[in-house]
């Protein structure tokens with residue numbers, strides 16, 4: 001991460017030097033000692049010190065930012081077995097899921113869930129505005145036997161699915177660039193799309209108007 005990115009994050013988190021307080025700011029004492037010096041006037045060493053204190057070290061973010069800043073313009077926030085990809089190893093896509101699984105389903109099909117990054121879509125460790133496209137195809141089933149092939153393949157939603165999906169959607173929007181596109185897939189087998197969209201509170205640009213499986217596009 002560059003010095004400028006660190007300053008940008010510090011500023012967003014801490015507000016302006018001199019206007020924050022002891023309770024809300026981890027580096028309050030350091031800032032106060034600096035008087036009203038702006039971040040830009042500080043040495044790299046001081047910026048790094050403050051950044052590490054506020055964000056608890058840089059390792060994960062550095063690694064992921066490196067990946068994102070490389071060729072990965074697209075994030076799949078819950079890729080599962082990458083079924084709908086024409087190229088399941090597309091170098092432009094960062095494939096993410098919160099689990100890994102390799103098994104044989106009851107009908108003999110091989111199931112492999114092996115994301116590049118194991119992470120929860122409700123709390124992602126990427127910078128704001130990192131991706132041009134985000135794909136969001138979360139679990140759509142609230143009821144399915146825990147050992148069933150459906151649960152293995154698609155995962156199951158928790159009881160509080162409205163909050164779960166809303167948090168995922170908000171995170172996807174956060175890491176999406178302004179003007180970026182969010183591709184959302186939903187299957188209406190158990191929960192109507194209308195109910196899900198009510199949670200998101202964001203109007204899609206376009207999408208399927210009927211059918212059980214719906215593809216929608218949102219623009220940030």
Ligand SMILES: C[S@@+](CC[C@H](N)C(=O)[O-])C[C@H]1O[C@@H](n2cnc3c(N)ncnc32)[C@H](O)[C@@H]1O
Pocket residue numbers: 077078079080081082083084085096097098099113119120121122137138139140153154155
């Ligand atoms: C409907 S499936 C995705 C199918 C995928 N699009 C495909 O083409 O195979 C939903 C996926 O969301 C993942 N998932 C569920 N909760 C998640 C979370 N909190 N963070 C990341 N992935 C999650 C599940 O493990 C599951 O693989």
